[in-house]
Structure formats: structure tokens, C-alpha cells
Amino acid sequence: QQPVQSPQAVILREGEDAVINCSSSKALYSVHWYRQKHGEAPVFLMILLKGGEQKGHDKISASFNEKKQQSSLYLTASQLSYSGTYFCGTERVNRDDKIIFGKGTRLHILP
């Protein structure tokens, strides 16, 4: 039931690109993406809804492949401020009012 995120951890140099994947074995209604910095609360990045879509703001975007129950988060030209742990959260099509989070992907950006 818990979505699977990959990779578990990524180390990049500033300016490089990263892709974080999230997949579920269940049919999904929505996929959420959050970033959590050390010692802080998770912060909402974006949500993608059933119907398959892409979203983005600034240099962070995401896609949702409804047929495969997969979502990917794309970080382009990464900045130091992108460091943190990224969580995807999935909501099933039965809209059971809860988001189940993956185990997170730790992203570390080096100068």
C-alpha cells in the first residue's frame, strides 16, 4: 500500500538535474509531492490528479502516469536550497481521505 520511491538518496552538484520516482501498486486518485528539510516540517510542493497531468513551478515539475500508477518529480538546474528529503504521498481512487507517504528520497546538493 505504501508507494515506493526511488532512488533512496541522491547526491548532486549545483546545476545538475535529478529525477525522483514514485510508484504504487494501487489505482491512484492523486499524487502529492513534499520536501522536508532537516528539523523542519514537510512543505507541500504540488499535487497531480487522476487524469494524468504535468505540473511545475520554477525549476521543479512533476508528471503522473495514471495507467502505470507512477509519478516522477523533476528538479532541473538544482540549487543548494533544493537539498532535503522528498516525499511522495498517494491517495487511492476510493478517496479514503488519507495520504500514504513513501519512505522519502534524500537529496543532497553540493556547491
Add this chain to the structure above:
Amino acid sequence: DTAVSQTPKYLVTQMGNDKSIKCEQNLGHDTMYWYKQDSKKFLKIMFSYNNKELIINETVPNRFSPKSPDKAHLNLHINSLELGDSAVYFCASSQDMGPNYGYTFGSGTRLTVV
């Protein structure tokens, strides 16, 4: 103004004690949640309330009891604390209508049971 505020931020207590964590949101959201984040950073839902009504009650020991006096407040009371209860507890809220109902998290309460 803080959107979702939790108190206390840190809580250190002995095994067997009873403690409460308070949460308040000023966003006008209808739904509030409690999540537990363990030492491996796994975020696990515990409870969800919608307009003061309990919606989700995951497999959580009944030592944990949520209370929602109104839709802006969701408190968590824990009886007979155990070592395994040590974790960061996050309160969150969402407006569950509309396409952008992301969760807004509080800053967390780090509970340490000794």
C-alpha cells in the same frame, strides 16, 4: 501568523506518564490530521478529523486519543507513554475541496520518552 501551530515543540517525559499535544490551524481548513514520523523519517498517518468528526483511525494503540473541540483544533492525548512512542508528531490540515488541497503541516512536536 502561523498557519498550523503545535505546542509544545519539544516534550521529554518518563515512561508511564500521560501527555498532550495541541494543534491549531487558522486556515479555515475542514480536515486535520496527526502523523507520526519515526527515526527513519517514515511519515505514518494516525488520525484524521473532518469538521470535528473522526474519519480515519489507523492501527494505533488506544493509549492515543485524539480530540477535536472544533474544526480549527485537534489535540492528541497519550496515556502510559512507552519508549517506542518517541518520535516527531506532526499535525496537518487540508481543505479537501478543489484541485490543490495539499497538506499544511505544523512544525512538529519532538517527543522523547525516557
